[in-house]
Amino acid sequence: MILFDDVWFSYTPNHPVLREISIEISPGEVVALMGENGAGKTTLVKHINGLLKPSRGTVFIDGVDTRSTSTAALARKVGFVFQNADHQLFADTIEGEVAFALRNLGFPSDEVQERVSQYLERFDLARYKEQSPFLLSGGERKRLALASVLCVEPTILILDEPTQAQDAKQKLKLAQLVDSFRRSDSIILLVTHDVEFAVQVVDRLLLLSKGCLLADGAPRQVLGNPDLLRRARLLPPQLTQLAHKLADKVPTFPRDIIALEEAVTATSKLLAKR
């Protein structure tokens, strides 16, 4: 369980980057954190693995105050994929990168082998396994960072911009993988600007703007509120925009559309009527 209790944070005195943040995320939840550039998303999630400590208020992870525990202890529980993969990759080989955390956590060597190949396969990296991480393309590096964190199957998983530099196929695979990580005892929190990805995988959306929590609710409900979206510099999914414009002309056309199938059904119905 993740609990933020009236958390404030400033990098420099008198410039709070997080204000009055209170959030509770329970095991079993898959949550997206969205909001404009500089809103404080990365700052917020860095409080979960103890990289940052609140200036005021408290963050509890499974009941333990992050101030009274070490980052190393938190790392056993919290898997964290950085927004910039370069801040995370350090090993000489791609294989070694994935094996590192597994060995560190004391997995037996055959299990290490097994998971390394399984996760390199899942992220389409197997063919590079003996190569240096720094020769990978940007998207491949992001996937390596994901593989090296997901392979230990942590109970709290924080992904900062996981779809960055991914094509449509890789995004779909990632969505399926996140889905397969859904368990009653684990939490997945993703920071993303990718509205379509978020609605596809999460059941709760937190909106952060200028360091304040603007909204907390079901994705459809939050994304259906144009005023909130404007404040957090988000745009509705393309088909939602289409539905709104059509509904302005044809009042019977439903506005609450996100997925392709919904748009196909509604538009076919509209065109069949004439």
Add this chain to the structure above:
Amino acid sequence: MSIEIDHLSFSYRGSKTKVLDDITLSLPRGSFTGLVGPSGCGKTTLARCLNGLIPHFYPGEMTGNVIINEWNTIDYAAYELAQKVGLVFQNPENQLVAPNVEREIAFGPENLGVPRQEIRRRVEELIRNIRLEEIRDKAPFELSGGEQQRVAIAATLALQPEILVLDEPTSNLDPLSAFELLQLLHRLNREKLLTIILIEHRLELVAPLAQELVVLDEGRVIAKGPTREVLMEEKVAEVGVAIPKVVQLAKKLNRPHLIQACPLSVESAVKAILEELKR
């Protein structure tokens, strides 16, 4: 300024794989081209060939030619090419060198010996256009991911290159900032005849603005031509290019007029559907 790429192939040192495999492209002055394709297909490598980072900085084997307005990139140093071809790196952090945002934007023109007055003018204009007022005194490590990306874009624009190559410049931007950046690029393309090559996965941003798309897969050009035609090709979706949802909708509805209209933006999709309704 035009770009001629003639039978270009490249492999990085130590690897036999041709990351670029016999690429021939001709991009005229003032064109706006979307360069798309799956992760790892060679987009960044091609971008590196356009401003001379390849072959001058990345060791490997290059065959064929890249000609920037009659300059063969083999014959010119990277700093000479940098004055013609601006490249916004995929990872903005690797591009930021100055102690703060203002200095970062001024850095390039200062090195080129642009007069102080003119540098001030460019810096202020970019700070306004790219919304950097609030962070102008911050150091690169004090910036959020999206802020770093906006600064890297501003710093490249400050050089006023004639060709601008942007490598996934919206990967850290919030949706509205991404949209605004594309509007800015569109304006520069139209008003200043800036030649633009945009590498991007968010096709819904690129499609309404790019005249042409080039699709790479495993180092080869598998499709190129007018945006509308390329997006309708089955193989383009198959390699993992994210076809905009409005185009997918038009395809799925399977009506000849809608498919023919192939709407590239929300506005044109609404228009096409309303017309179909009257038909």
